[in-house]
Amino acid sequence: TLALVVTGCASTNGSSVASISHTSGNWWDRYIVYYISQFILWIASLVRDSYGWAIIIFTIIVRIILLPLNAISIKSMAKQQKVQPQMDALRKKYPGKDVESRQKLQEETSKLYKEAGINPYTGCLPMLIQLPVMYALYQAIWRTPQLQNGRFLWMDLGRPDPYYIMPVLAAAFTFISTYISQMSTPQSSQNGMTKGMTYLMPLIIGVSAIGIQSAISLYWVISNLFQVV
Structure with missing residues (x-):
């Protein structure tokens, strides 16, 4: 949720955002945002310049990289169930x-x-990794002309989904993912707020996704679908 809100709250004023390159002024732009941008463009070149499919493949790669951290998180939950x-x-x-x-x-x-x-904080590791990835992806899309002007299905990737399909899917898969995660969480770790977030998080995600780039919503939908599966 925090990752999506942070990206959604970032500046979207095109006139104030400089294009990205390997000589950009700070290390974040030069080594993170630029290379994520180039990596997505490289993936797109392998799938007939489909930037939507490139983002989907990029998302799956990120989720696969996170699998070991997810495995640690699941093992930690299993240990908590035992105690x-x-x-x-x-x-x-x-x-x-x-x-x-x-x-x-x-x-x-x-x-x-x-x-x-048991380390009760290991469950936060995948999200802590995703947060900078989400923000870097947002910057890469906003500062890369090909991604900013790319189209996928009915969407302009650099603009919000005009039919709200991505926000609805993002909210739906967030709910399913959160619900499944809660089922595996020990009762001792749950409280009214934890259970309430099962319903609040999808609402926050869905509302936030209405106003952000379709490419970010697409990332979130595929990421949560991957998590559900």
Whole structure:
């Protein structure tokens, strides 16, 4: 969600955005955005200059690269499921809402996770990697004429989807992906906010996707579809 919102909030004033090249002024433009742009253009050259298919292939490549991190995340969730009975016991042992009880519960939980080899933050790794990729993709599209003016199916890739099909698909696949992820999350890690985000995230994604480039929406749809599969 954060990745999509950040890209959606970035400047879209074409007159203030310089074109990208291997001599661009800062390291982000020169080594990240430029080479992502060139990589997508190279993929497009292999598929008859179809920039939409190039973005789809690029997305799949990114998701495949992230598979090891996803595997680590899934293993961590499996470990958390195994210690669920111990977590329930700790909650019964420290049921109080006072500061001391909360602190004791946190200490015992950290100890339990450490003994079980669980890092509760590993689930964030794939998204932390995707965030700069999403922003770099946005910049590459906006600053590469071929991508900015490219067409795919009914869409101008540099503009929002006029029929809102991509935003709807992005919201739908985000919901399915989030729902599946929640099913594999230990009950001890869930709360009202976590469950609410299952429905809130697709809404945020869908609304944000209405105003951003179709190419970004396409990336998000394929990425979440890949995650669902």
